[in-house]
Amino acid sequence: MRLVAITVKQIAVIGTLITALIASTVAQAEYRLNFQDPVTEVARDIFGLHMLIFWICVVIFVVVFGFMFYSIFAHRKSKNYEASTFSHSTKVEIAWTVIPFIILVVMAIPATQVLIKMEDTTKSDLTIKITGFQWKWGYEYLDSDVSFYSTLSTPREQIDQFDASKAVPLGENYLLEVDKHLVVPSGRKVRALITANDVIHAWWIPAFGSKKDAIPGYINELWFNVDEGKEGLYRGQCAELCGKDHAFMPIVVEVVTGDQFDRWLAAGGKFDAQDIAAVSATNVDSEINISESAGELLGDVAESAAQAVPAALAQDAVSSEVSSDDTEQTDLSQDEEAISSEDDQDTGNATYTKDELMTKGEEVATRCIACHGAGGNGIPGVFPAITGSAVATGPIDEHIDIVMFGIEGTAMAAFAGQLNDEQLASVITFQRNSFGNNTGDVVLPSDIKAKRQ
Amino acid sequence: MSDAAAHDDHDHDHHMPSGFQRWFMSTNHKDIGTLYLIFSLTMLFIGGAMALVIRLELFQPGLQFIDPHFFNQMTTMHALIMVFGAVMPGFVGFANWMIPLMVGAPDMALPRMNNWSFWILPFAFSILLLSFFVPGGAPAAGWTLYAPLTIQGGMSVDMGIVAIHMMGISSIMGAINVIVTVLNMRAPGMTLMKMPMFVWTWLITAFLLIAVMPVFAGAVTMLLTDRHFGTAFFNPAGGGDPVLYQHIFWFFGHPEVYIMILPAFGIISHIIPTFSRKPLFGYSSMVFATGAIAFLSFIVWAHHMFTVGMPLQGELFFMYATMLISVPTGVKVFNWVTTMWRGSMTFETPMLYAIGVVFLFTLGGLSGLMLAITPADFQYHDTYFVVAHFHYVLFSGAVMAMMGGTFFWLPKWTGHMYNETLGKWHFWLTAIFFNVTFFPQHFLGLAGMPRRYADYPIQFTEFNQWSSIGAFGLGISQLLFVYIIVSTVRGGKKATAEVWDNPEGLEWTVPSPAPFHTFDEPPVIK
Numbered sequence: 001m002r003l004v005a006i007t008v009k010q011i012a013v014i015g016t017l018i019t020a021l022i023a024s025t026v027a028q029a030e031y032r033l034n035f036q037d038p039v040t041e042v043a044r045d046i047f048g049l050h051m052l053i054f055w056i057c058v059v060i061f062v063v064v065f066g067f068m069f070y071s072i073f074a075h076r077k078s079k080n081y082e083a084s085t086f087s088h089s090t091k092v093e094i095a096w097t098v099i100p101f102i103i104l105v106v107m108a109i110p111a112t113q114v115l116i117k118m119e120d121t122t123k124s125d126l127t128i129k130i131t132g133f134q135w136k137w138g139y140e141y142l143d144s145d146v147s148f149y150s151t152l153s154t155p156r157e158q159i160d161q162f163d164a165s166k167a168v169p170l171g172e173n174y175l176l177e178v179d180k181h182l183v184v185p186s187g188r189k190v191r192a193l194i195t196a197n198d199v200i201h202a203w204w205i206p207a208f209g210s211k212k213d214a215i216p217g218y219i220n221e222l223w224f225n226v227d228e229g230k231e232g233l234y235r236g237q238c239a240e241l242c243g244k245d246h247a248f249m250p251i252v253v254e255v256v257t258g259d260q261f262d263r264w265l266a267a268g269g270k271f272d273a274q275d276i277a278a279v280s281a282t283n284v285d286s287e288i289n290i291s292e293s294a295g296e297l298l299g300d301v302a303e304s305a306a307q308a309v310p311a312a313l314a315q316d317a318v319s320s321e322v323s324s325d326d327t328e329q330t331d332l333s334q335d336e337e338a339i340s341s342e343d344d345q346d347t348g349n350a351t352y353t354k355d356e357l358m359t360k361g362e363e364v365a366t367r368c369i370a371c372h373g374a375g376g377n378g379i380p381g382v383f384p385a386i387t388g389s390a391v392a393t394g395p396i397d398e399h400i401d402i403v404m405f406g407i408e409g410t411a412m413a414a415f416a417g418q419l420n421d422e423q424l425a426s427v428i429t430f431q432r433n434s435f436g437n438n439t440g441d442v443v444l445p446s447d448i449k450a451k452r453q
Numbered sequence: 454m455s456d457a458a459a460h461d462d463h464d465h466d467h468h469m470p471s472g473f474q475r476w477f478m479s480t481n482h483k484d485i486g487t488l489y490l491i492f493s494l495t496m497l498f499i500g501g502a503m504a505l506v507i508r509l510e511l512f513q514p515g516l517q518f519i520d521p522h523f524f525n526q527m528t529t530m531h532a533l534i535m536v537f538g539a540v541m542p543g544f545v546g547f548a549n550w551m552i553p554l555m556v557g558a559p560d561m562a563l564p565r566m567n568n569w570s571f572w573i574l575p576f577a578f579s580i581l582l583l584s585f586f587v588p589g590g591a592p593a594a595g596w597t598l599y600a601p602l603t604i605q606g607g608m609s610v611d612m613g614i615v616a617i618h619m620m621g622i623s624s625i626m627g628a629i630n631v632i633v634t635v636l637n638m639r640a641p642g643m644t645l646m647k648m649p650m651f652v653w654t655w656l657i658t659a660f661l662l663i664a665v666m667p668v669f670a671g672a673v674t675m676l677l678t679d680r681h682f683g684t685a686f687f688n689p690a691g692g693g694d695p696v697l698y699q700h701i702f703w704f705f706g707h708p709e710v711y712i713m714i715l716p717a718f719g720i721i722s723h724i725i726p727t728f729s730r731k732p733l734f735g736y737s738s739m740v741f742a743t744g745a746i747a748f749l750s751f752i753v754w755a756h757h758m759f760t761v762g763m764p765l766q767g768e769l770f771f772m773y774a775t776m777l778i779s780v781p782t783g784v785k786v787f788n789w790v791t792t793m794w795r796g797s798m799t800f801e802t803p804m805l806y807a808i809g810v811v812f813l814f815t816l817g818g819l820s821g822l823m824l825a826i827t828p829a830d831f832q833y834h835d836t837y838f839v840v841a842h843f844h845y846v847l848f849s850g851a852v853m854a855m856m857g858g859t860f861f862w863l864p865k866w867t868g869h870m871y872n873e874t875l876g877k878w879h880f881w882l883t884a885i886f887f888n889v890t891f892f893p894q895h896f897l898g899l900a901g902m903p904r905r906y907a908d909y910p911i912q913f914t915e916f917n918q919w920s921s922i923g924a925f926g927l928g929i930s931q932l933l934f935v936y937i938i939v940s941t942v943r944g945g946k947k948a949t950a951e952v953w954d955n956p957e958g959l960e961w962t963v964p965s966p967a968p969f970h971t972f973d974e975p976p977v978i979k
Binding site: 174243 | 515522692696823831
């Protein structure tokens with residue numbers, strides 16, 4: 001009975017699949033058979049090593065199974081082949097123990113050399129701290145004030161296709177686009193210190209040949225030095241299962257020239273107008289926009305961006321001085337939505353209406369619904385609901401505490417460092433007056449400010 | 454030996470109970486073996502159905518059918534059920550049926566414990582499967598149950614831990630039974646170095662099981678106390694060490710993969726000589742190679758976790774040790790190929806499976822060698838390249854070896870010949886759809902698709918579609934396997950005692966079907 005049921009169901013499913021394949025309107029980018037084009041020396045070494053081992057394996061495979069298939073072809077009963085009776089040969093057995101061992105030694109030598117090079121994080125020009133969160137990445141440029149979070153910017157409407165009638169076309173960089181890029185210079189040794197805030201993640205940019213686990217309580221190291229002339233966008237994804245949205249926390253690294261990087265860092269993480277023009281191809285991605293013009297795979301980005309750098313840039317004096325004065329900068333590049341822990345606006349003095357807070361709060365609440373669900377219902381036993389919860393309908397003070405400082409030992413992150421006062425106030429207001437809650441409470445940025453002290 | 458057979462023949466249904474008493478209270482190694490095999494096949498279908506849910510969702514980018522949390526439950530449960538429910542009990546089933554017949558013993562040494570070790574399993578897996586219905590659903594942190602992600606999970610994680618403890622107890626008891634039987638109940642004259650290869654591989658597997666199942670039990674117990682009793686073995690919030698969990702887990706986990714493949718090597722070592730009409734080449738080197746693999750399996754665990762940030766020296770040690778495993782594994786492959794060499798081969802279904810296993814397992818072994826190369830592993834790690842690799846060794850290694858073993862011994866078990874045409878169809882469908890499913894995953898992994906992803910960037914679409922189509926083909930083909938088994942049990946051409954053309958081994962000296970009691974009088978081996 002059970003088997004019959006499975007048959008019918010499976011036939012139905014495969015029928016659906018075949019129909020879907022024929023009628024498929026899914027955007028398809030060019031596929032690859034091998035590693036992404038390496039842009040660092042280490043990545044090239046790894047690629048070379050990978051191909052060396054691959055071809056050795058292919059040769060072994062062909063030789064061994066050449067013998068086997070010859071035997072299958074020739075030594076068969078249907079050809080009246082008489083079976084021999086031999087059952088051992090010490091010479092042959094020693095040979096096929098020793099020869100593979102020698103092949104292994106041949107493989108191990110270059111592997112060891114590359115590994116030693118990979119693990120040498122000394123003499124770096126720049127250090128960045130990378131922190132994995134459920135489900136975003138945090139970046140801090142040590143020795144400067146620049147730090148920010150980087151979250152997936154692919155719109156939810158593209159991802160959720162449960163209702164086929166509402167499906168929208170997928171963008172070219174579906175699941176490989178973020179709101180803020182990690183910006184690094186080419187031609188310099190960048191060291192990354194990698195850790196995590198909640199569970200284990202792994203930071204990976206295939207074209208750099210860098211992958212390292214981000215483990216809470218640990219600080220791991222990796223380094224990369226992107227070739228000069230390979231400026232552009234490089235994309236990677238989290239590589240260690242980190243819970244529900246593991247597939248939705250990509251990494252985008254924007255490689256710029258050393259000069260551009262220095263100016264960017266000096267300006268507190270902003271490009272000036274000229275640099276924006278220079279790297280414009282790369283900036284398209286920072287807007288949440290499905291009709292992106294950057295419809296290229298990684299290698300192409302690198303080339304086009306490199307060509308786009310105008311020679312005029314070279315004339316600009318390099319500003320190595322770290323300036324915290326934002327007012328002189330023409331702020332064109334960065335998304336206003338970007339979160340910054342350095343936000344020092346005097347939000348406490350402004351006046352806010354509940355409607356303003358609710359509107360703002362709805363935008364910020366995308367961070368909440370990642371776990372607590374679009375309807376605020378959570379996942380029972382794993383992520384608590386917002387709807388009707390004791391927190392969101394109980395004392396305001398506790399609610400603010402939880403949102404700002406998190407709950408230790410759970411997935412609930414501390415948002416005090418990730419959101420500014422206005423964002424925190426509005427999202428808490430939003431939580432208390434939506435998701436089916438209707439407390440009528442209003443939390444003001446000044447309330448948050450008071451808590452910060 | 455024919456005396457023993459004749460003797461068995463006339464009293465074979467003297468003490469044969471029926472119904473509830475026969476199946477639930479059985480102490481007969483053949484009946485318990487049958488129960489294990491049925492259980493394993495059932496789990497293969499349950500775990501397989503979960504794989505199809507995964508492949509359905511991955512047919513195209515975007516989320517069409519299931520949300521990512523349920524997707525993670527599917528990948529976790531698929532693996533737990535296949536590893537602990539399908540593959541391990543499957544091999545215990547073969548061990549129960551064949552070890553006493555191969556060593557000329559009347560039964561397993563500890564028959565009541567044998568009954569218990571089987572009957573724990575349905576309860577263990579009921580608990581595991583019921584976890585789908587608790588708040589938050591089934592465990593979703595991957596079969597490796599890495600902390601601290603498991604510390605976040607709902608009560609299903611606790612149910613999973615209880616289930617793991619139960620199946621661990623079952624495995625350890627099964628292993629003790631195999632060791633005691635093999636060491637004490639061999640027929641007079643059967644020295645250790647005259648034992649059939651399947652018995653050898655299982656003896657070594659049993660020692661591996663006893664060595665590592667308690668380690669796994671310890672790891673999950675520490676997880677349990679971290680979750681509920683405020684300890685902080687692995688919880689970084691209390692100063693615990695998430696990497697420690699991985700070391701302990703893989704100290705169990707690597708021998709575990711050999712637990713799942715060594716008995717398969719044993720089965721292959723019986724099938725190939727039979728259909729090559731030539732003795733197994735290099736018997737003693739086979740035994741030593743198996744022992745060497747078992748030893749090395751204890752010192753390579755950290756190759757599963759090169760990216761956690763180990764010291765350079767550690768990475769080099771685990772790289773070299775891992776590469777070394779390919780030497781004894783290579784010896785085995787060369788021995789099988791040389792056994793075929795200048796034989797007089799025929800290609801009945803079991804032989805097709807054996808050749809398929811040697812070919813495809815070696816492919817998986819070579820991708821394993823690539824994975825051993827640490828710098829390259831940094832790129833392969835946690836991608837579909839790894840998924841492809843371990844399905845080549847686990848499905849086309851372990852599972853296909855069990856399928857081959859089933860066709861090989863089914864006439865002995867049932868007394869009927871299976872339908873050869875259907876058997877060959879099953880082999881070709883399985884082998885082809887398996888490759889359609891998993892070969893493209895190598896490309897996906899190299900191009901950069903991480904594993905355990907509910908959704909993926911669009912450049913991975915085509916190969917995922919191939920993979921999904923292959924998976925459904927592979928799943929449906931297994932219904933043919935069930936049909937062949939059921940129809941062979943019900944009837945078919947009568948099998949002779951030897952079944953095949955002059956096969957070697959005591960199991961072929963008893964009639965087909967093997968009577969309820971065999972070898973009441975031990976045979977004498979010259």
